[in-house]
Structures are given as structure tokens and as C-alpha cells.
Amino acid sequence: MPRYGYARCSTKETRQDIERQKRELNACGVDKIFSEYISGTKLNRPQYDTLMELLKKGDTLVATETSRLTRSLHQLCHLIEDVKTRQIRLEIGSLTLDYTNNKKVDAMHLAMFYITGVFAELERGATVERIRSGLENAKKKGVRMGRPRKSREDVPQVVKNLLPAYESGKLSKKDYALKAGITRPTLYKYLRLLSVEI
Secondary structure (H helix, E strand, O other), X not given: OOEEEEEEEOOOOOOOOOHHHHHHXXXXXXXXXXXXXXXXXXXXXXXXXXXXXXXXXXXXXXXOOHHHHOOOHHHHHHHHHHHHHOOOEEEEOOEEEEOHHHOOOOHHHHHHHXXXXXXXXXXXXXXXXXXXXXXXXXXXXXXXXXXXXXXXXXXXXXHHHHHHHHHOOOOOHHXXXXXXXXXXXXXXXXXXXXXXXX
């Protein structure tokens, strides 16, 4: 029966490498890997949802860690009930829940799955708390959060060059944006920086 792997990282390719998971899944002999960069707490994950729709009775779902499948104990409980109802085999690392052909699963083995789910959620909670604490600490030190504010100096020269034609009525906003090679919302931002009434 088919063996499907699922790999996930929370942040973009430049921040986290998903290839290690893929290598480990290939070593487990999966037939196809579904992977994506998305939070493990989200309910709607395109690749995960596609995989879950694809799984049929007797298939195997493989992940390197519980946290790759979900960071929510609540979601893990639903996943376990789902694979049980659909008679699917679930492999996470060295742990296996085999519900194919209505097999009985050892209670201690099942408990281990739930424990890994608790730690996955706990780890995420600790990470969120560290980030929140770090941001609060930075704010108290006067560090400005978010994108740096733009000034008149940040306005492209082409926008400045075309400004007299706009102010004299020779250029409409639409033509101004087209000639400057920018979108209308961006033009409005630049005009505000130049203290021009829109």
C-alpha cells in the first residue's frame, strides 16, 4: 500500500531548511512527499489537506516528528481519530499507530503519541512566549518595531521629476503612476511624503 510523507517548516526557505525532513522521509521508503512552509497550528494547510484527502484505507502517513504534523494537541487528537476511523497507518519517527484492518493499538503506545503532542504544543508556546518577551524588552529599550519610516529622501527621483506636471494638471494620477512605473497606492504614499494633497 502507498506510503506518503509530510514535511513542514514554519518559516520561509531562507530561514529554515526542509530538506533534512525530506531526506529522512525518503529513507523511510515513502512513495510521495507533500511539503510546505506554514505554521503547524493552522487548520487549513494546502499540502496537508491534499494529502489527507488522498489517503485511503491501508495507506501509511509518515512524518519525522509530531511537531511537523501539528503543533496542537487538539489537532493531533483529531488526526488520531481520523486515521483510526479510516484504517490508516501513522508513523512518526520511531512511533507507529497501525489501524489498518482494524488492528488494536497498545494503550501505552497511543499514550506516547499524545505525550509527543503535548511537547510539540509546549515547545511552540515557549517559543511564542520568548518572542513576545523579547519584543516587549526591545520596546522598553526604545527599539522601534516594524519597517523603518520613510522620508522625502526615500521618494524616487522619477516621482519628483514628474511632480510639476501632475501639480499643473498635465498628468492624471493614473498617468503619473504609469510614467513613474509604480502602482497608484505607492504613488499616494510618495505624494504624502512630499506633502502633496491627493
